[in-house]
Amino acid sequence: MTQVYRLLVAAMVAGICGGAEPLRADERLGHDEARIAVQNGEIRPLGEILAAIRERLPSEVVAVELKRDHGRLIYELKTVDAAGRRHEFHVDAASATISTNGEDD
DSSP: OHHHHHHHHHHHHHHHOOOOOOOOTTEEOOHHHHHHHHHTTSSOOHHHHHHHHGGGOSSEEEEEEEEEETTEEEEEEEEEOTTSOEEEEEEETTTOOEEEEEEEO
16 A cells, blocks of 8 residues: 555646646646645645545556646546556545546546
């Protein structure tokens, strides 16, 4: 689990680091914006989200991005299942509600 956690942290940092430009719809948040959103109680920290949904995901999380999607903040999780298939899930960053965004082969 510690290796998975390290991978998730590295993926999150790589995925959300960016400039502090104003956000548009469907744009990923930079590290500072994500930290402020957590501090302001707008979203839950990634660790809490993963703990809340871990049992509901059919595969292992390999990448995470925090995005604004039509005014909502979402964690975009990319996963790989035991057969090597990739999946993408959108998780509401405030409520931890999961929605499937599709599957890549």
